[in-house]
Amino acid sequence: MAKMNGKERMLMALSCGQPDRVPVWELAFNEESIIKIARLFTDDVPPVKLVHQMDLNERIRLLDTLYMIARKLELDGLTSIHLFNTLAIDDEHIRDDWGRVYFVGKEGEAIPVQGPVSEPGDLKNLKIVHPLEQEFMMLMLSIDRLGKDVAHVFHINGPFRESWAMLGSIEKLLYYYKKKPGLARDLARIGTEYVLESVDKAADLGADAIALVSDLAFNQSTMMSPAHYEEFLLPYHVEINALAHKRGMKVIKHSDGNLWPIMDKMVESGFDGMHPIQPQCMDIAQVKAKYGGRCCLLGNIDCEQLLPFGSEEEVDTTVKETIAAAAPGGGYIISSSNTVHPGCKGENYVALVKAARKYGTYPIQIDA
Amino acid sequence: MSTLLDDIKKAVREGEEDTVKDLVSSALAEKIQPRTILEQAMMPAMQEIGEQFSRSEAFISELLCAAEAMHAGIEILKPHFTGAIKNKGRVILGTVEGDIHTIGKNLVKICLESAGYEVLDIGENINAQAFAEAYIREKPDVLGMSALLSTTAVYMKDAIKAVRAVDPAARIIVGGAPITRAFADQIGASGYALNAFDSIQLVSRLLK
Numbered sequence: 218m219a220k221m222n223g224k225e226r227m228l229m230a231l232s233c234g235q236p237d238r239v240p241v242w243e244l245a246f247n248e249e250s251i252i253k254i255a256r257l258f259t260d261d262v263p264p265v266k267l268v269h270q271m272d273l274n275e276r277i278r279l280l281d282t283l284y285m286i287a288r289k290l291e292l293d294g295l296t297s298i299h300l301f302n303t304l305a306i307d308d309e310h311i312r313d314d315w316g317r318v319y320f321v322g323k324e325g326e327a328i329p330v331q332g333p334v335s336e337p338g339d340l341k342n343l344k345i346v347h348p349l350e351q352e353f354m355m356l357m358l359s360i361d362r363l364g365k366d367v368a369h370v371f372h373i374n375g376p377f378r379e380s381w382a383m384l385g386s387i388e389k390l391l392y393y394y395k396k397k398p399g400l401a402r403d404l405a406r407i408g409t410e411y412v413l414e415s416v417d418k419a420a421d422l423g424a425d426a427i428a429l430v431s432d433l434a435f436n437q438s439t440m441m442s443p444a445h446y447e448e449f450l451l452p453y454h455v456e457i458n459a460l461a462h463k464r465g466m467k468v469i470k471h472s473d474g475n476l477w478p479i480m481d482k483m484v485e486s487g488f489d490g491m492h493p494i495q496p497q498c499m500d501i502a503q504v505k506a507k508y509g510g511r512c513c514l515l516g517n518i519d520c521e522q523l524l525p526f527g528s529e530e531e532v533d534t535t536v537k538e539t540i541a542a543a544a545p546g547g548g549y550i551i552s553s554s555n556t557v558h559p560g561c562k563g564e565n566y567v568a569l570v571k572a573a574r575k576y577g578t579y580p581i582q583i584d585a
Numbered sequence: 586m587s588t589l590l591d592d593i594k595k596a597v598r599e600g601e602e603d604t605v606k607d608l609v610s611s612a613l614a615e616k617i618q619p620r621t622i623l624e625q626a627m628m629p630a631m632q633e634i635g636e637q638f639s640r641s642e643a644f645i646s647e648l649l650c651a652a653e654a655m656h657a658g659i660e661i662l663k664p665h666f667t668g669a670i671k672n673k674g675r676v677i678l679g680t681v682e683g684d685i686h687t688i689g690k691n692l693v694k695i696c697l698e699s700a701g702y703e704v705l706d707i708g709e710n711i712n713a714q715a716f717a718e719a720y721i722r723e724k725p726d727v728l729g730m731s732a733l734l735s736t737t738a739v740y741m742k743d744a745i746k747a748v749r750a751v752d753p754a755a756r757i758i759v760g761g762a763p764i765t766r767a768f769a770d771q772i773g774a775s776g777y778a779l780n781a782f783d784s785i786q787l788v789s790r791l792l793k
Contacts, residue, residue: 320685320710323734328685388649388689395646398722418626435689436762437780438641446647478641497762521735521763559611 218579223293224425227368227550230511231426231467231489235547237542239577240458241570243517243552244428244471246283246490247325249559250566255282257563258289267325269303269311274298279353284362288569294368294550296428297356299415301350303327314346317376317382324559332385332495337400345407348415353422360423363488370426370469371419374452379408384500387440394445401449408454413460420464427461429454429494434474436498446479451486454521458487469515473555475499484512492516493554494543502542505549513548518569520553524561531570540547541583589615590626597630597658605658614784627655633741639782646694654693674726674792677719678712681744684737689761691728692781700785711749714738720748720755727788729757730774733788735763742772749773752769756791760784761785 218237221229228237246254246338248267248350255262263278287295303311303319311319311327319327333343356371363369374382381390383404393401416427433439439446456471470483470491475498476491483491491508493516494501501517508514517539518524523531534549543549551573557566576583589612596604604758606727607625612622634651654698676697678690707719720728728748732738741759748755759774759783769777778784778790 322685322734322737323683325733326734330685388645388691389647391644392653395650435640438638438644440645440688442644445644520766525735558734558736560734560739567594 222366223291224365224369228372228425228467228547230332231469233510233513233548235579236555237579239544239573239579239581240550241290241370241552241573241577242292242294242368242370242517242550243557244296244430245298246286247559249324249554250557250561251279251283251286252564253559253563254286254557254566256569257338258285262339267321268300269305269321269327275315276354277358277566279363281359282355284359287363287367290567292570293306295359295363295369296370296372297353297359297424299348299374300352300355300373302352308337310457314507315344315383317385328381330357331384331440332381333385334400334404335389337397337403340400340403340407343407348409348411348418350418355416356422356424365423368425369423371424372428372430373419374410374444375431375470376405376408376457377433377450378413378414382406383407389441391440394441394449400543405425405453411458412453412457416457416461417464420461420466424466426466426489427457428471428472429468429499430456432474433472433479434476434498436495439478440473441473443478443482446482451482453562454483454486454488462487466532469513480504480508482507488514489513490550492575493552495554498552499523501539505543509546509548513550514543515550516554517543517550518551518553519562520555520558524553524565524569527565529564533572534566534577536569537576537583540576540581542574543550544577544579545578545581587753589617590622593622593626593658594630594633597627597654597705598634598646598652601659602654603652605654606661609658609661613661613665613681615732619662623659623662626698626707627658628701630657631696635696635782635785638781648692648695650660655699667676674788675703675705675723676727676729677705677707677723677725677790678729678731679707679716679719680709681737682710682740683734684710684734684740685709686731686733689733689781690729690731691730691761693778696781696785697788702787702788706773711744713743716744717747717751722749726792727758729758729760729784731759732761732763738763738768741774745773758784758787758791 228242229236316329316333467489470488473491490513593608756775758776778787
């Protein structure tokens with residue numbers, strides 16, 4: 218088979234086809250992770266700092282460091298993050314244009330803790346926010362720096378996350394699914410409108426795929442019942458997937474946890490890929506057996522224990538086993554089981570990429 | 586009497602707050618003992634929904650609504666108890682340093698409260714010293730720590746060390762997505778529960 222570029226590999230796999238080799242991609246690298254991996258290649262790295270504390274020049278320097286890693290490791294795709302317009306409240310909290318307050322942990326993840334809505338009446342006074350051009354700065358820079366030979370994935374929070382962020386609490390939204398379904402539907406609609414605008418904007422700027430991010434499950438099961446998924450999320454997922462496809466983009470759904478109770482419906486909604494098939498609660502061989510050929514699988518390399526605490530040899534073994542289980546016939550993209558967070562060893566991430574190249578050439582020749 | 590208790594049980598299980606309030610008032614009017622209402626209708630209802638939750642036959646919405654309904658019923662019952670409602674033990678719960686995820690901790694709280702424990706939630710982003718201070722202040726029978734991230738789970742070890750410096754025999758339980766039994770053993774926890782409902786058995790075992 219002729220050698221493909223990264224973008225061709227990613228798009229082929231997302232179409233459930235078989236590229237020349239298993240593509241390598243990540244949903245995200247945190248700030249500290251970028252620095253840790255970059256230090257394996259150069260001493261010229263920026264200081265560790267969270268994005269929301271950086272000025273524009275510092276952001277660009279950090280992103281250029283990420284692009285250097287992408288080139289050195291020949292990553293097939295890169296995810297650009299929606300850099301929300303936010304205002305710092307104190308060292309640990311920021312506020313976005315909706316009025317949602319986030320706690321920003323040491324690892325850089327911003328988690329909504331307070332929202333502008335608690336009762337249906339609050340919707341009347343809610344100021345509707347639209348995505349701003351400058352919030353797509355990373356996507357524009359990524360395309361400019363890396364060109365179109367790699368797949369550009371744009372990270373958008375899904376309607377579940379957008380809905381609960383308005384309330385500042387997942388539990389409140391899940392409670393309202395049963396007690397105030399009208400408010401839950403209104404929040405899903407508002408969130409979906411924002412997502413649709415973001416999808417359109419990402420397409421205008423040249424993204425190849427969307428990563429629709431919001432956790433719908435935990436290790437044991439889904440957070441919501443299958444009936445609530447069908448009522449409060451499925452129609453919106455269908456709508457988002459339809460627009461992305463119309464605009465020529467693929468859609469990767471990211472959710473941690475055990476998604477089995479809603480997997481059929483999620484695949485039916487039109488997602489092209491499912492990430493990250495968390496190894497603690499979903500067996501990728503079983504997922505492949507049931508959905509292979511209908512939906513691309515992404516991820517599954519454990520970032521809870523293996524990448525933070527394992528050895529490079531153990532990473533090599535896991536990558537080999539995962540490729541043997543998930544890659545035959547195509548439709549698999551390798552990545553960590555969530556993101557390369559600051560707890561992961563940089564050396565182990567490089568070992569993951571190297572092992573993917575060692576074992577991931579098609580046709581796959583590993584005994585399962 | 587049994588029909589009324591069955592109806593209360595059903596209403597709690599289905600999260601029907603207003604119905605629970607009405608039925609509990611009716612039961613009291615019929616001179617059913619408050620403890621009977623609590624122990625033969627409300628707690629078994631939560632036990633049932635908790636068991637369904639642990640089998641993934643019920644979901645978080647159902648558990649939250651049932652807990653709200655039970656709390657509503659307890660508010661009606663409270664003035665009718667002659668003394669304080671006797672509990673099986675005192676538990677404090679917190680999410681570790683750097684982590685502000687609440688959902689796992691809150692589900693454990695619901696399950697333990699519904700099983701008759703007094704639970705004090707000391708919040709999120711709790712560092713080792715704050716856990717130790719809370720332990721000294723509240724004198725719990727069991728202290729629980731939660732973490733959702735593998736980057737924050739590592740802080741449990743420091744927190745356990747700080748609490749054990751205060752009381753080497755402290756009963757400390759841990760849980761959360763990245764926590765395994767092996768990790769719990771490694772950091773010196775007294776116990777680990779795979780899910781919120783299992784924490785009831787764990788606490789019960791530790792307090793025997």
